[in-house]
Amino acid sequence: MLEVSGLCxxxxxxxxxxxxxxxxxxxxxxxxxxxIVGESGCGKSTLLFAIAQLLAPPARIAxxxxxxxxxxxxxxxxxxxxxxxWRDLSVVMQSAMNALNPVKSIGAQFKDVMRAHGKPSRExxxxxxxxxxxxxxxxxxxxxxxxxxxxxGMRQRAMIAMALLFTPDLVIMDExxxxxxxxAQRSLMVQIKELQQAYGFAIVFVTHDMSLISHFSDRxxxxxxxxxxxxxxxxxxxxxxxxxxxxxxxxxxxxxRGPRVPLKGIPGSxxxxxxxxxxxxxxxxxxxxxxxxxxVAPELLDKEGTLVRCLRYTESPTTExxxxxx
Amino acid sequence: MTAPxxxxxxxxxxxxxxxxxxxxxxxxxxxxxxxxxxxxIVALAGESGSGKSTIARLLARVYAPTSGEVYFxxxxxxxxxxxxSLRSRRARLRYSGEVxxxxxxxxxxxxxxFRVSHGVLRSLKLHRHELSGxxxxxxxxxxxxxxxxxxxxxxxFPHELSGGQRQxxxxxxxxxxxxxxxxxxxxxxxxxxxxxxxxLNLMATLRDTxxxxxxxxxxxxxxxxxVADRxxxxxxxxxxxxxxIEEVLADPRHPYTQLLxxxxxxxxxxxxxxxxxxxxxxPKVIDPGPGCRFRFRCPIAIDICATIxxxxxxxGAREVAxxxxxxxxxxxxx
Numbered sequence: 001m002l003e004v005s006g007l008c009x010x011x012x013x014x015x016x017x018x019x020x021x022x023x024x025x026x027x028x029x030x031x032x033x034x035x036i037v038g039e040s041g042c043g044k045s046t047l048l049f050a051i052a053q054l055l056a057p058p059a060r061i062a063x064x065x066x067x068x069x070x071x072x073x074x075x076x077x078x079x080x081x082x083x084x085x086w087r088d089l090s091v092v093m094q095s096a097m098n099a100l101n102p103v104k105s106i107g108a109q110f111k112d113v114m115r116a117h118g119k120p121s122r123e124x125x126x127x128x129x130x131x132x133x134x135x136x137x138x139x140x141x142x143x144x145x146x147x148x149x150x151x152x153g154m155r156q157r158a159m160i161a162m163a164l165l166f167t168p169d170l171v172i173m174d175e176x177x178x179x180x181x182x183x184a185q186r187s188l189m190v191q192i193k194e195l196q197q198a199y200g201f202a203i204v205f206v207t208h209d210m211s212l213i214s215h216f217s218d219r220x221x222x223x224x225x226x227x228x229x230x231x232x233x234x235x236x237x238x239x240x241x242x243x244x245x246x247x248x249x250x251x252x253x254x255x256x257r258g259p260r261v262p263l264k265g266i267p268g269s270x271x272x273x274x275x276x277x278x279x280x281x282x283x284x285x286x287x288x289x290x291x292x293x294x295x296v297a298p299e300l301l302d303k304e305g306t307l308v309r310c311l312r313y314t315e316s317p318t319t320e321x322x323x324x325x326x
Numbered sequence: 327m328t329a330p331x332x333x334x335x336x337x338x339x340x341x342x343x344x345x346x347x348x349x350x351x352x353x354x355x356x357x358x359x360x361x362x363x364x365x366x367i368v369a370l371a372g373e374s375g376s377g378k379s380t381i382a383r384l385l386a387r388v389y390a391p392t393s394g395e396v397y398f399x400x401x402x403x404x405x406x407x408x409x410x411s412l413r414s415r416r417a418r419l420r421y422s423g424e425v426x427x428x429x430x431x432x433x434x435x436x437x438x439x440f441r442v443s444h445g446v447l448r449s450l451k452l453h454r455h456e457l458s459g460x461x462x463x464x465x466x467x468x469x470x471x472x473x474x475x476x477x478x479x480x481x482x483f484p485h486e487l488s489g490g491q492r493q494x495x496x497x498x499x500x501x502x503x504x505x506x507x508x509x510x511x512x513x514x515x516x517x518x519x520x521x522x523x524x525x526l527n528l529m530a531t532l533r534d535t536x537x538x539x540x541x542x543x544x545x546x547x548x549x550x551x552x553v554a555d556r557x558x559x560x561x562x563x564x565x566x567x568x569x570x571i572e573e574v575l576a577d578p579r580h581p582y583t584q585l586l587x588x589x590x591x592x593x594x595x596x597x598x599x600x601x602x603x604x605x606x607x608x609p610k611v612i613d614p615g616p617g618c619r620f621r622f623r624c625p626i627a628i629d630i631c632a633t634i635x636x637x638x639x640x641x642g643a644r645e646v647a648x649x650x651x652x653x654x655x656x657x658x659x660x
Contacts (some may be wrong), residue, residue, distance in 0.1 A: 039518040039519070039520060040489075040518055044594075048365045083404030151519075152374070153449045181373040181374050181545045182373070182545060182546070182547070182586065182589045182590055182591075183373060183585055183586060183589045184373070185589070185591075186588075186589035186591070187589075208518060208519060209519065209591070210519065211591040212591050214591060214592075215591070247497065248520060249519060249520060252519050252520050252522065253410065253519065253522070253548065253549060254526075254548045254549050254552035255548060255551075255592055256547055256548045256575055256587060256590050257592060257594060260551065260552065262527075263527075263552070264523065264527075265520055265521065265524045265527075266520035266521075267524075269488040269489075269490060269491070269518075269521065270488075270518065283611050
């Protein structure tokens with residue numbers, strides 16, 4: 001349904017172009033939940049904005065296609081995009097506090113969206129607004145509430161309700177839970193999954209917290225320095241990560257169960273995209289890198305259905321030997 | 327636990343909210359008592375609005391308590407002295423050097439127009455005036471080394487450093503005043519996952535090498551377990567449960583602790599979408615009546631929970647504030 005192919009996004013700056021998203025390709029099927037994870041500055045939010053055609057200068061799409069339901073979105077005018085936005089594809093932003101208009105009630109903001117993308121009657125608007133709020137578990141009296149009167153969790157739910165006004169086929173979510181604490185985060189994730197199962201829309205979910213989506217996403221795309229590092233079925237990526245970066249990320253999570261083991265994390269910090277390392281972009285932080293890694297930029301390889309960008313992934317210890325080593 | 331370094335006794339802080347004529351009070355922290363020992367890392371966990379940061383600010387003397395008292399041991403074998411007795415500038419300065427804060431946001435807590443050495447040198451000048459200028463430079467370089475930064479970093483500006491490096495600068499600043507208890511308020515929550523472990527390891531190393539105690543304020547139970555010895559769980563301004571962290575997490579007795587533990591995402595756990603959809607919200611504690619504050623979200627609440635506020639009691643190091651748990655019944659809420 002959504003096909004991203006060879007997408008490149010540049011930030012055009014005085015000191016030269018910086019490529020924030022470099023040749024990213026993936027597909028999202030109907031009703032699929034794709035998780036995109038990576039550290040800050042890896043280009044994941046830029047990628048998401050590029051899919052939704054929300055990039056503003058200095059960012060621009062340098063190459064590639066975003067095919068949504070058969071049509072290439074890249075290069076469409078605002079007027080043409082308006083027919084797709086909200087109706088077929090909607091976006092839930094990271095911070096509901098900033099994304100919602102503070103001087104308008106929730107109901108008025110729902111009405112704006114529906115008026116801008118359809119010609120519904122007042123009754124239809126009222127009925128649909130109440131319905132989507134009920135879907136996310138908020139009482140409809142809050143249609144008259146202003147954003148500041150709602151708690152953080154309720155604001156995020158209201159944002160999700162708004163995204164569902166037209167029952168779109170694809171909902172793009174940019175860290176919708178990052179401002180919430182664990183309990184609210186968990187219940188929102190369960191709710192998103194339930195809504196998805198009930199209404200069958202696809203989700204592209206961007207987060208920096210891999211553990212959060214481990215139980216919810218179908219496939220996982222790990223980004224590093226603007227590129228796809230690994231892309232595969234979520235459970236497989238968690239159980240047998242191929243890329244050393246994915247493995248490092250997984251091992252950076254302390255667990256609340258099992259023995260307390262010392263963890264190392266990943267040394268160094270994510271690269272500045274304006275000075276990309278030669279060869280493999282991860283080699284400076286990689287525990288198994290050798291001389292070749294510093295020279296040869298690895299291609300994305302297909303390893304039994306999982307895509308991985310690493311020259312030495314075969315030498316990665318498997319899950320079994322790792323747990324034995326512990 | 328060893329001899330307590332700091333003891334909070336019935337600590338309470340209320341804030342007046344609303345307009346000038348309003349008499350409504352927000353009970354941010356209500357009747358909280360706990361102690362932190364020498365060389366101990368204590369995790370203070372709870373959701374946003376539970377009063378964790380207010381406690382850090384009370385301990386750092388940013389706020390004065392509405393009632394209750396904090397006792398801090400001066401370190402030379404003398405009796406712990408109440409903070410309200412710190413009258414002289416010198417005594418207060420010494421306390422703030424020994425009990426520094428490390429803030430959540432490494433991008434906002436370092437002055438961007440000065441080199442990163444500025445904060446450390448300033449702290450050294452304020453708290454250790456016996457040092458000459460050259461000694462201060464040497465000490466700053468030593469502190470950077472202790473927190474795992476290269477000495478050359480001293481002359482950098484904050485924008486040249488990554489988030490993890492900046493937070494290390496925060497710890498170097500904290501150590502500069504001969505810290506004995508670092509109040510770390512969500513020190514890793516703004517950092518990338520791959521960087522967090524490094525900071526948590528640093529906290530453990532600092533405790534081992536310099537003997538400093540740390541109050542680690544967090545909402546991330548898993549990271550608390552990684553680094554802390556003891557856990558205090560806060561709910562709505564009160565302590566719900568406390569004890570050695572392994573024991574509390576292995577066998578949480580308060581329904582809220584159970585909820586927290588069950589909500590932690592664990593990629594290693596088998597795939598399950600348990601539909602424990604707790605839709606509750608952290609309460610705003612405005613002029614609360616008696617009764618347990620968790621009872622609105624608690625699936626096992628009994629009649630007494632609505633009328634009597636449970637006291638924090640327990641045997642040994644484990645303490646819990648729950649009527650059901652105290653009655654000896656097994657608590658299995660989440």
